[in-house]
Amino acid sequence: MTAISRRLTGARGSRQGMWMLPLLIALAIALWLSLETAQFLNGENLLNLVPQAMPLVITAVGQMFVILLGGLDLSVGSMISFTTAVLALGGPAWVLIPAVFALAALVGFSNGFIITRFNVHPIIATLSTQYILLGITRVLRPVSGGTVPDIVISAVAGSFLGVPMPVFWGIFILAVAWKLLYGSRFGLHLFAIGGGVSSGVEDAAHNFGIADRRNIVLAYVICSCFAALAGVFLAGRIVSGDPNVGLLFELDAITAVAIGGTQLSGGIGSLHGTVIGALVMALLANGMNLTNVSPFIQTTIKGAILLLVVALQSRKKMGL
Amino acid sequence: DDVSLLDGVTARAGDNPTVEAGKFKKDPPWVIGMSHFGVNANTWTVQVAHEAEAAAAKDKRIAKFILLDAGFDQKKQVADIEDLIAQKVDAIIVQPVTSTSADASIAKAVAAGIPVIVHTGRIESDAFTTEIQGGAEHFGKVMGDFLVKELGGKGNIWVLRGLAGHPEDTNRYNGLLQALKGTDVKIIAEEHGDWQYDKAKKLCETLYLNNPEVDGIWSSGADMTRACVDVFKQFGAKIPPITGEGNNGFFGQWIADGFKSISAEYSPAQGAAGIRAAVALLEGKELKKHYDYNPPGWDIEKVKKYYRDDLSANVWWPSELPEDKLKEFYAKK
Amino acid sequence: MVARAADTRARATEFPERSGACFVKTLVEMSDIRKAFAGTAALKGVSIGLQSGSVHALMGENGAGKSTLMKILAGVHQPDSGAILLDGRQVAFHRPKDALEAGISTVFQELSLLPNLTIAENMFLGREPTTAFGGVDHRRMRREAGKALAELGLTLDPGTLVSMLSIAERQFVEIAHGIMTDASVFILDEPTAALNAADVEVLNRHIRRLKDEGKAVVYISHRMDEIFAICDTVTVLKDGELVGTRSLAEMTPAALIAMMVGRELADLFPQRGDAPGPAMLSVEDFRITERSKPFSLELRRGEIVALAGLEGQGQQRFMRSLVGQYHPFAGRVAIKGKSLPLPVSPGGGVRRLQAMGVGFVPEDRKEDGLFLGLSVAHNIAAALHSKRSELALAAGYQRQIADTMSSLAVKASGPGAAVGTLSGGNQQKVLLGRYLAADIDILLVEEPTRGVDIGAKSEIYRLLRDFAKKGGAVLVLSRETVELIGLCDRICVVHNDTIVKQMPAADATEHNILDAALGANGEASGAGGERR
Amino acid sequence: MAAAFANPVMRRLLRVPPAYYVFAVLLVVLWVARPNMLNLNIMGIFVRQIVPLGILVLGQLLVMRVRSIDLSGGGVILLINYTISSGAFPGASMAFFIVLALAIGLAVGFFNGLMVGVRRVSAVIVTLAVGIVLVGIVQYLSSGKPPGDVPGMFADIYNTKLGPVPTPVIFWVAFSAALSLFLSRTVFGRYVTSVGENVQAAHFSGVPVARTVVLAHTLAGLFAGIAALVQTASIAVGSVRVGLDLPILAVAATILGGVVFGRGEGGVWGPFFGVLSFALLFVVMTTFGIDEPGKLIAQGLIILLAAIFYGIRQRSS
Ligand SMILES: Nc1ncnc2c1ncn2[C@@H]1O[C@H](COP(=O)(O)OP(=O)(O)OP(=O)(O)O)[C@@H](O)[C@H]1O
Ligand SMILES: Nc1ncnc2c1ncn2[C@@H]1O[C@H](COP(=O)(O)OP(=O)(O)OP(=O)(O)O)[C@@H](O)[C@H]1O
Ligand SMILES: [Mg+2]
């Protein structure tokens, strides 16, 4: 019994963070919804749920890479808006799509470079990037509009072999993230660097001969590229470019990561936890709509549930 | 036509298709869903929600009115409309977050046989069933024309814009530019105050201290006008001609201080108009596809008729809220 | 070819070697190394040569520059001037990775494992084997890590997170990481600071293996016996300068100490105390866990009592349950006659005990003890401030700080110096100083001299004895048996979560302590009446 | 070169937080472009605009020094603004509202503190969630009763001056000075420093760690309540959306002022000048008529460049 409760709440002796409790909460919400409303389990709604959750899942997974390092990327919201704006500039898809990822990589590189080489706090570095990118986005696209390449729209809204495209996105993203995090030396080194940061010995991993700066930069590049991917997905979903679409997305992403048990001080966390965290948030939004919870009280409920989930995740360490 | 949606709303002239009678006819009770772009943008948007709820409550045939709040989040609006479709509501009213965000899901709703009414925000697609659109350009132009007239076609103005990137902001501003075309009225400062009192106050203070010489102020409305008037009063300066909109607080200020102004009309009762359009469609009445809401500006005389000293600054005129609701919501105690 | 071999041999003969077993050559030469930190010189032109098949001791007082010299060789610091020759070729290491790749493997003095990685991951960090798909080959890592641990006599699961390990276990993992690798130079910077005698023997076996394989080993330790047991050559540093390099065959401990300290050290340990006074701390029927046997313990005024035993036998758990870190199963504790209700609260235990005049000095000074980034003054005054309420005005305590620094002979540029820049021994003095300054009459000390040089050790012993003589009482927990015998009045040997034997320190020998600690002594386990 | 860096005066100078020179540079720019604006009257009004942020920052720096963060300030401000303007307490006196605001702030801060210091929950998420709940409460309440007018005396006090300087500015400066003294002179200040440097070591040297964190958060909540009063007085009307971007700005100003998680090199005055820099930045950009996108880009670049400059200098020392 104590073993179970330990696993649920503490997960000491594992670096995955506490993900089981959020999983239970996600299941509880799903169970409540399927009992409460007939529509929840209907195929249409379940198919809605996947694309509704997808941008958050993508962004949160990207954000997780930098959070594992003990970093933070506040620029992902702007990156998403920026991506939709670039995609809606008009032009052939084979130019625009590689271009957005090249630009995202550049932004991520610049974040990482500034943080590692110039000793700038991640919050300051990425907050500045957030402002700068938003400014550029507003120049490119003062108001929403423009047309997104057809291929992007069909890649989001279409289906293949009867399966809606977002499902493939999900599989692809999880596979890439899984390979990066668990199937490579890079992933292990991320945990190592984060472990050093969270235990207060910033260069512990460096002393093991790990190319830490390079790995940190890489993590920020990955985070930006995932945000760009979320931007592409959203552009396909809203069928236009929009300077405000990513507004406050960074906070949602960070919240999803934290709900999933990843610790913001670095070194502890998991991919599945992050996905669960994003699902909890999406289920909550969907559930409250389906059960006709008054929009006036939805925010409170959302906040209260967040509070509950994190309050149950007490940790050994105090802080962020 | 026999459907009256709202005072000042007329069917658009020119190419305007008809939604044929009976197309969406359904026996009551009805379930009507509404996707609001952001209830808590400001007190005006709150009132729109209240006007819609009150109108829905008045019609006994509406069994259920589902209000969803996108909170300015287009992703959420798309999800909200999808959720409404999943719940098989009989009609969907959309206040779009942006001109394109809701397009795909509106098309989905229409494909599912659900009529879609769009108001307070134009969209690029025309997949919807019917729309009631207050012309943002018209709104801006009414204000611009007033300034041009007051200034005798010549002078320097400040421009206080709303939320950057919001279509309403851009369109109102475009209306101003139309009004200024060919005149000698020059914009010497142009800033975004996000339609908020505190931001606008900071802006006006800064602009004033930079250079108090200004002949007129074009304010994109909401609480910004009141903030700017307060700044001039605080410095003991003469208030230049300034534009405003139908806010009770602003009305009180205008009446008390007697500066030159105009109030462009943009009624929160558009929320009720949306409900009436939905009901008309479900009753099987014939509607046009496009309705315009381009009322003239209000002068001080009209303002005096509407102003209510016993209500707080946060009521917006004209309103269709019944007296008891007005009292309940806004009474100053 | 011939010329090169002759050349090497010629150089090798400059350094006489005790072990003639294999072909001896100079692997590393560091010459005239200088290094300054923020203005203060840590190394002032030190030269040293490391031979293959030889264990080279590096000795000197705290702050002499031993770790700095080795960190330069390990690529952590870059020298301000001087040259490093590796196999006769000049090299420059810009980061640790460069040194690793050049075949220099280091066990650093400060524990620096990553707590969130497993033992296996820590051991292979930076050089993980990969699978055909480019992923980390966890299976192989665990297998090989398990083998390496077994060779060091440990039965830990290589999949355990390091955060779950005790300090000694971590130290072993660190050693395993350092020595179970394919390198030609091994640096061990105080590897035994957290180890007890039995563990040290295991380590020594491996060092001898490395030596037999023709590797060069640098061994830094403040424990004289270890140096004489396994080292061939010794280099002594003092204040960043080279005192000399000698073959250990021609040295005696006294001569070595004189070389380090610059004078003969009369007595390492101070005179024992007189007859002890009334009980200060009494523990009755204490049971650490549900299954452990009860024990009682009395600590009297003027007494220094030791808790001895093998690693993880419960001595630390007992001490820390007094400050609330663990909940003991049962027992009664009285401090100066006032009873201390058990369990003590985990958050407020330390404060409560301080209010009763008891100070607890934690073993891990870096993690649990010091504020490395803050000044010496702040570190010393911390416990003084803790006695007062939040809203009280903070006194400067200049006098207490100055007194403490001078009575402990803390070597620092002043009270404003950050503690993190002091050497290990001086850090330890600051830590002890904090509690000595705070008007406390019972001290619970874990590892009073971990990583402390012989001169400072002797000072710390004297400090603790003076403290006892002035009416205090000390309970000490240490892995160094010699230290316990020399310092204490009475020794309690802990085995299996209970005290199995108490003896006057005057009668104790390393042998009979180890006997009791191993539980070999039938009387202890028999008399208590085993339940199963 | 190394000797120059070793000089204690030099080392101190190298540690001057970026906020100071951002402020200095902006002041020079303004002095060149609009010398007439550099007088006490005008500057007083500019500074008054950011007093709510300034007060919020005082709380933020306190919690950041104990390695925590408080993102709930926006929610506190909104809730207090709503409570005062909703007319739910007809005829209540100024004192009543002040007590009410402080009580709300204290309660929220105390809750945050318990969660972070005792439960040891992630500070970012807890305070973010608390902020969301508070905003949600206002949204819920305003559906029943939208916010209305703020009692006139708030604006009256807000508009008073002491000599040429607006009262809110004097209040802020005095408040900052008081906090600065409080932190440097009391035992609590030492506790904060200890906990920020090393929680474990603080615990073992007898610092009441949890209590220190709870107290820091409680004070931050209290300060948010005070910031809310000033903010409410400055807008004189109820709102459903006020002050929501303040917490993240407060974090940025605090870091610019040299206080990062656990370390407080900039003390209280570093963040103070961080806030002043933001005030001047706004004025300079408005003065130069920089448009919205330009403002964003310039703001981002200036913060970034300052931080990079500081980072490089710190590294070289
Ligand atoms: N097979 C792999 N799969 C995933 N990531 C890898 C792999 N190999 C290396 N990396 C990542 O790339 C980084 C660089 O690794 P590598 O060992 O090549 O360093 P290096 O080129 O020697 O670096 P430096 O030149 O900085 O010393 C590693 O820290 C690791 O995170
Ligand atoms: N990173 C650093 N910054 C500033 N000063 C340092 C740093 N590292 C070491 N020093 C200083 O250099 C000198 C030598 O320290 P070092 O750690 O090499 O001593 P040591 O001989 O290893 O001592 P110990 O036996 O206590 O470990 C000391 O005075 C120390 O304060
Ligand atoms: Mg050392």
Ligand SMILES: [Mg+2]
């Ligand atoms: Mg390499």
